[in-house]
Amino acid sequence: MALKVYNYLSRELERFKPLRPEHVNMYACGPTVYDHAHLGHAKTYVAMDVIVRYLRYLGYNVRYVRNFTDVGHLLDTGEDRISRGARRERVEPMELVETYINSFNDDMDALGVIRPNITPRATCHVPEIIVWVEDLLSQGYAYEVDGNVYFSVEKFPEYGKLSQRQVDEQQAGARVEVREDKRHPADFALWKRAASEHLMRWPSPWGEGYPGWHIECSVMATKYLGTTFDIHGGGLENMFPHNECEIAQAEARNAAPFANYWLLVGSLTVNGVKMSKSLGNFLTIKDALSLYSAEAIRYFILSSHYRGPVDFSRDALQAAQRGVGRLHNTVRKLRYAMKDAASAAGTAVLAQVGGLDEYREDFQAAMDDDFNTPQALAILFELVKEVNRHLDENSRHAMGTLAAMDRIFRDLGGKVLGIVPDNLEEREGGATVAGLVEFLLELRQQARESRDWSRADLIRSRMAELGILIEDGPDDTTWRLA
RNA sequence: GGCGACGUAGCCAAGUGGUAAGGCAAGGGUCUGCAAAACCCCCAUUCGUCGGUUCAAGUCCGACCGUCGCCUCCA
Numbered sequence: 011m012a013l014k015v016y017n018y019l020s021r022e023l024e025r026f027k028p029l030r031p032e033h034v035n036m037y038a039c040g041p042t043v044y045d046h047a048h049l050g051h052a053k054t055y056v057a058m059d060v061i062v063r064y065l066r067y068l069g070y071n072v073r074y075v076r077n078f079t080d081v082g083h084l085l086d087t088g089e090d091r092i093s094r095g096a097r098r099e100r101v102e103p104m105e106l107v108e109t110y111i112n113s114f115n116d117d118m119d120a121l122g123v124i125r126p127n128i129t130p131r132a133t134c135h136v137p138e139i140i141v142w143v144e145d146l147l148s149q150g151y152a153y154e155v156d157g158n159v160y161f162s163v164e165k166f167p168e169y170g171k172l173s174q175r176q177v178d179e180q181q182a183g184a185r186v187e188v189r190e191d192k193r194h195p196a197d198f199a200l201w202k203r204a205a206s207e208h209l210m211r212w213p214s215p216w217g218e219g220y221p222g223w224h225i226e227c228s229v230m231a232t233k234y235l236g237t238t239f240d241i242h243g244g245g246l247e248n249m250f251p252h253n254e255c256e257i258a259q260a261e262a263r264n265a266a267p268f269a270n271y272w273l274l275v276g277s278l279t280v281n282g283v284k285m286s287k288s289l290g291n292f293l294t295i296k297d298a299l300s301l302y303s304a305e306a307i308r309y310f311i312l313s314s315h316y317r318g319p320v321d322f323s324r325d326a327l328q329a330a331q332r333g334v335g336r337l338h339n340t341v342r343k344l345r346y347a348m349k350d351a352a353s354a355a356g357t358a359v360l361a362q363v364g365g366l367d368e369y370r371e372d373f374q375a376a377m378d379d380d381f382n383t384p385q386a387l388a389i390l391f392e393l394v395k396e397v398n399r400h401l402d403e404n405s406r407h408a409m410g411t412l413a414a415m416d417r418i419f420r421d422l423g424g425k426v427l428g429i430v431p432d433n434l435e436e437r438e439g440g441a442t443v444a445g446l447v448e449f450l451l452e453l454r455q456q457a458r459e460s461r462d463w464s465r466a467d468l469i470r471s472r473m474a475e476l477g478i479l480i481e482d483g484p485d486d487t488t489w490r491l492a
Numbered sequence: 493g494g495c496g497a498c499g500u501a502g503c504c505a506a507g508u509g510g511u512a513a514g515g516c517a518a519g520g521g522u523c524u525g526c527a528a529a530a531c532c533c534c535c536a537u538u539c540g541u542c543g544g545u546u547c548a549a550g551u552c553c554g555a556c557c558g559u560c561g562c563c564u565c566c567a
Contacts, residue, residue, distance in 0.1 A: 245567035
């Protein structure tokens, strides 16, 4: 088996081959930190997270870099997003940035997105950016007009190769008016002169100014990953112009390929329309987490292919919540059986010996096929059914079989997909709660033995009101938090 | 106008030439004091429409209909 990925550069499924055999260098465009993140961000970074996790599962040593954009990303009005946010909240720009970096990290932690190895910030790389702009000027790829420096797309014939666009066939100024000082409408800013009221500014050879939006990613990606690196990821909507500009700057300056594989994530939509700040149709990650579990949100995102769009709806999230709940129930039962020495000392083994390996192989085959998580989930659910059947049909299990099944859930559901927590059974509220619940279950069991059903049911319903679900099995009673 | 994506059961969603995965929901059954959980059965003669290629098409080609994305705001 070999990993194949869909490379937007070639528009083909390609065998994945990193520059160095055991090592993968990977970059993803991060968020502009001027507000709380919403579910659209969650989709992109959960998808990238699973890609990183799977590469590590395959044994690669992955260095994953994801930036924070904290300057230079402008609104249609020309105002910097960070500046506007700072004015809105009456704080210093860097205070605003700090707040929303922390917010973003909190959200990603809560979603189980593993932190990248490096999270560079644009404002921390202004000296490097200035060097790049100087280089591009001296190499003839850029020109300066009154404190603004533009990249000349006509000097880089490959401009458009990622998005497969012919610059001259685009409708120039379709959305934003073309600046008169550009030689070509598609030229983009490397460095911008700071107007007098502009808050963020750095001295440069062209006067006080600030970096353009695209240059930071070229500079930071190559600084930490090398002139040419393996994977560049991010949201599909950034393919043009942002990613296209990154390539142009980096390949023009370094005369070397930028990223070998471009893996781009489809957008999250609401009623078919993209979730975005500007449309106001967004749900923040924090709000989503108050309604659904992190695993349910991840499951929802992973239940469609990363390159495609996902349409958000309450129904879809609720279905995900229930689905992931069934997965958790099975894992919980499995681990419960492992703790039960009497049951685990038995000899029952899974009917098809070696069948467990097949699940792992099928899962890998799905993930090897351009990270086909819906297919991988389907296989995980087939295993859920198999394990449930095994647990149902046998009261005394072979510890080795239980451990092998648990290992698969930990590896595939936990390490790779991040939807099966390692500590599922420890979420049950701590020793004090556990002691109380066990005591109540004891009382209820006494009531049941004396056939006092109304008292037994009263205890069960009152506990359910407190969020503690009781389930009577053939031999014993189990409980869990709702 | 240019580039691109998508249209599979009530809902979500895999499947790129060989006869429709998986999840949620609905229905029937087993188990159970009841409930819950779990298991079993059932759930698309059919993949937007119409043509074409082929022994064979959801899968390839063409046209049409519909939805959406990008074309210097976005993850």
